[in-house]
Amino acid sequence: MGGVVDYLKDFRWLLDTLDVGLVAFIIYRIMLLIKGTRAVQMLFGLAVILSVYVGSQLTGLYTLHWILDNFLSSIILVIVVLFQEDIRRALIHVGANPFFADLSYREETAVMSELVKACVNMANKRIGALIVIERETGIKDFLEVGVEIDAKVASDLITSIFLPYSPIHDGALVIQQGRLKRAGCFLPLSQNPDISKTFGTRHRAAIGLTELVDAVAIVVSEETGKISVVVGGRITRDLDSTALTRVLKRLLEPRGSKKKAK
Numbered sequence: 001m002g003g004v005v006d007y008l009k010d011f012r013w014l015l016d017t018l019d020v021g022l023v024a025f026i027i028y029r030i031m032l033l034i035k036g037t038r039a040v041q042m043l044f045g046l047a048v049i050l051s052v053y054v055g056s057q058l059t060g061l062y063t064l065h066w067i068l069d070n071f072l073s074s075i076i077l078v079i080v081v082l083f084q085e086d087i088r089r090a091l092i093h094v095g096a097n098p099f100f101a102d103l104s105y106r107e108e109t110a111v112m113s114e115l116v117k118a119c120v121n122m123a124n125k126r127i128g129a130l131i132v133i134e135r136e137t138g139i140k141d142f143l144e145v146g147v148e149i150d151a152k153v154a155s156d157l158i159t160s161i162f163l164p165y166s167p168i169h170d171g172a173l174v175i176q177q178g179r180l181k182r183a184g185c186f187l188p189l190s191q192n193p194d195i196s197k198t199f200g201t202r203h204r205a206a207i208g209l210t211e212l213v214d215a216v217a218i219v220v221s222e223e224t225g226k227i228s229v230v231v232g233g234r235i236t237r238d239l240d241s242t243a244l245t246r247v248l249k250r251l252l253e254p255r256g257s258k259k260k261a262k
């Protein structure tokens with residue numbers, strides 16, 4: 001063991017590179033995880049307090065410095081309390097793609113085909129729909145109202161949720177970890193002035209949410225019967241069943257997935 005440590009010491013530069021690389025990667029993953037959540041504002045608030053602390057030390061504002069010194073001495077506790085939800089989420093999600101985290105290859109394929117079937121069916125019947133699929137970044141903070149459901153992804157259930165006389169047909173249906181989790185959720189509308197005037201609020205809601213987080217939104221237009229996929233605020237329109245399957249596979253399959261059909 002000692003021999004290995006001595007040997008590695010000869011490659012200090014390699015260890016330093018690895019060290020810096022790992023820390024950069026961890027910070028990047030943390031940023032990705034909290035991007036678009038309230039944790040970003042809290043982090044910003046903490047950064048402001050830290051700057052005031054350093055400023056008070058440099059300028060000799062002793063009372064302010066003393067107060068902040070006492071506050072910051074329990075910073076670990078403050079961070080754990082403030083970010084408890086994010087920390088819990090991070091630990092659950094380490095090394096996993098939330099959408100398909102616990103699903104086998106066969107289950108993934110079934111979820112995808114049920115989704116496509118539902119969208120094509122609704123498009124043919126001109127039933128308007130908005131389905132949001134959470135990926136790495138949590139979207140909970142952006143969902144207003146809505147009803148919790150927690151059900152298997154099934155084409156008939158999705159269609160019946162969006163039937164005009166269903167009490168939860170308005171708003172978005174949310175899929176998290178391969179399950180239907182909430183329906184009737186209202187999303188932030190995009191404020192982008194460049195969006196075509198032909199898009200109404202359903203499409204604007206899909207664009208608005210995906211501008212903030214990495215979720216994928218599927219929109220079925222009630223007016224035209226066309227299916228669109230929105231990701232990163234960009235919309236791909238007029239998809240048929242084959243194109244929709246291809247796009248969803250590309251966007252939702254865990255990167256570098258090694259799952260094989262069982």
Ligand SMILES: Nc1ncnc2c1ncn2[C@@H]1O[C@H](COP(=O)(O)OP(=O)(O)OP(=O)(O)O)[C@@H](O)[C@H]1O
Nearest residue numbers: 128170171172186187200201202203205221222223
């Ligand atoms: N903020 C929102 N979040 C989620 N869904 C919304 C939101 N605002 C409106 N919707 C949904 O969009 C529906 C209205 O769609 P509207 O006709 O305005 O949009 P559209 O983009 O033209 O869609 P379509 O092509 O289906 O008509 C509402 O009934 C509601 O279900």
